Amino acid sequence: MQISSNSSIKNATITLAILGAFFLGAYVDNHNRPAIDKVFLANKEMAVKTEADFSPFWKVWNTINEKYPKADKITDQERVYGAISGLMGSLNDPYSVFFSPDDAKSFEDEIAGNFTGIGMEVGIKDKILTVIAPLKDTPAYRANIKPGDKILKIDKTVTSSLGIEDAIKLIRGEKGTPVTLTIFREGNKDPIEVRIVRDTINVPTLDTELRPDGIFVIKLYSFSANSADLFRNAMKSFVESKTDKLILDLRGNPGGYLDSAVDISSWFLPSGKTVVTEDYGNNQKPEIFRSKGYNIFNDKLKFVILINGGSASASEIVAGAMQDNGRAKLVGSQSYGKGSVQEAIKITPDTFLKITVAKWLTPNGTSISEKGLTPDYPVEITQKDLDAKKDPQLDKAVEVLLGK
Numbered sequence: 001m002q003i004s005s006n007s008s009i010k011n012a013t014i015t016l017a018i019l020g021a022f023f024l025g026a027y028v029d030n031h032n033r034p035a036i037d038k039v040f041l042a043n044k045e046m047a048v049k050t051e052a053d054f055s056p057f058w059k060v061w062n063t064i065n066e067k068y069p070k071a072d073k074i075t076d077q078e079r080v081y082g083a084i085s086g087l088m089g090s091l092n093d094p095y096s097v098f099f100s101p102d103d104a105k106s107f108e109d110e111i112a113g114n115f116t117g118i119g120m121e122v123g124i125k126d127k128i129l130t131v132i133a134p135l136k137d138t139p140a141y142r143a144n145i146k147p148g149d150k151i152l153k154i155d156k157t158v159t160s161s162l163g164i165e166d167a168i169k170l171i172r173g174e175k176g177t178p179v180t181l182t183i184f185r186e187g188n189k190d191p192i193e194v195r196i197v198r199d200t201i202n203v204p205t206l207d208t209e210l211r212p213d214g215i216f217v218i219k220l221y222s223f224s225a226n227s228a229d230l231f232r233n234a235m236k237s238f239v240e241s242k243t244d245k246l247i248l249d250l251r252g253n254p255g256g257y258l259d260s261a262v263d264i265s266s267w268f269l270p271s272g273k274t275v276v277t278e279d280y281g282n283n284q285k286p287e288i289f290r291s292k293g294y295n296i297f298n299d300k301l302k303f304v305i306l307i308n309g310g311s312a313s314a315s316e317i318v319a320g321a322m323q324d325n326g327r328a329k330l331v332g333s334q335s336y337g338k339g340s341v342q343e344a345i346k347i348t349p350d351t352f353l354k355i356t357v358a359k360w361l362t363p364n365g366t367s368i369s370e371k372g373l374t375p376d377y378p379v380e381i382t383q384k385d386l387d388a389k390k391d392p393q394l395d396k397a398v399e400v401l402l403g404k
Helices: 035-041 055-067 076-089 101-111 164-171 227-240 258-265 314-324 383-387 392-402
Strands: 097-099 114-117 120-125 128-134 150-154 178-184 192-197 199-202 206-210 215-220 245-249 274-279 287-290 302-307 329-332 340-348 351-361
Touching: 055 076, 076 097, 076 351, 097 101, 097 164, 101 164, 101 351, 120 164, 150 164, 164 178, 206 227, 215 227, 215 392, 227 258, 245 392, 258 274, 258 287, 258 314, 274 314, 302 314, 302 392, 314 329, 329 392
Parallel strands: 215 245, 245 302, 302 329
Antiparallel strands: 097 351, 114 199, 120 128, 128 150, 150 178, 178 192, 206 215, 274 287, 274 351, 340 351
C-alpha cells in the first residue's frame, strides 16, 4: 500500500470513540473493566458524546472472559485492537484501516520501498480484491499477474470477506516460501491458480529510452519518495536529446506520494495552474495543489501519456492534470479510479489509523474515484497482442506523436 505525502504521521491523542466511550458502559462493575478503560475513566476531558448503547460491547467482553476456552491467551490490549479494527470496518471503506504494532511496522517497511512479498499493489474494486498493478521485475510480474486480475483465494482462504490489509498479510511471507493465488481474469472462462515464490521486493522507479524515431519515453513505475529527483534527471536527459516528442508511460503505476505527483506535473504547467483538488466535503474548505511552475517546455512539445487499469492514485492525478489543462493526450484504457485521500494519524507510539479524509478532483472538477480517467484515444490490449508481444497502446501513442 502507498499513501500521499500529506498523510505524514501526526501526533495525536487516542480519541477513538470506541475507547473514549468505554466509561459509558456503566452497567459493568469497575472490576470487570479492562485496565485501559480505567485510564480513560480518570480522563474525563476525553469523553465522547454519543447515544450509542455500549452494554452489548461489555456483555461480549465478559462473555469472552467467562466462556471462551482460550480467553487467557488473548491480552486485553489485543482485544482493544480488535475492537478498533471492527470500528474502522463499520465505515465500509477498504482504505480506512487501523494498524496494530505489527501492521504498522509492515506498512513502514513498504513505504521505505523494501519488503518481502510478491510485488503487486491490490485494492478493493466492486467489493472484490483486485490487482491494481504488479511491480516491474518482481515475482508477481514474472508470474504474469495482470492489472484487473480478481483474487478469489489466497492459498485456501476465500477473499470475499477480507479487507486489504488482511489480504496483504496473507500474501506476504518469508522469502523463498510459496503462495498460491486463485485468480479470475477477464476473457477466461474459469479461474486459474498461480503459484508464486516470495522474495525481497525493491520498488522500481523509472526507466528512460530515446527511440530511433526520435520519441523520448519515460516509464514511471511508482511515485516514491525519490521519484521527483529521478524525474528531474529524466527531464535533463530529455532536453539533451534535442527532441520535442515525449511519452510518459504510467501503465501499471499504482501511485504513491502526492508531492511527487505535483512536482512532476510542475514540469509541464505554468505556476499556479491547478494540479489536483482535495475535496473534504462539508468538513472543511477544499485544498488546491498548484503547479510550482518549472514549465520549461513551450507549446511545441508533443506529449502523450499512456494509462491503463493499473494506473491509479498519483498516476491519475498527473494524467488528469495534463488532460484537463490541455497539455497531453491520454492513450490506453480506463484508469483504476483510486481517488480518495488517506491521512495517517498516530494513536499510540506504535499504532496508527489510515483514514479517508477527502477525495481527489481533477482541475475540471472530475472525481477520480467515480470511474477513473477516460483516454482521448481508447486502445485495449488483447491476449492475442500479448502472445504476439505486441503493444497497440504504445503504437497508437507513437502514431499520435508522429502525426500519422
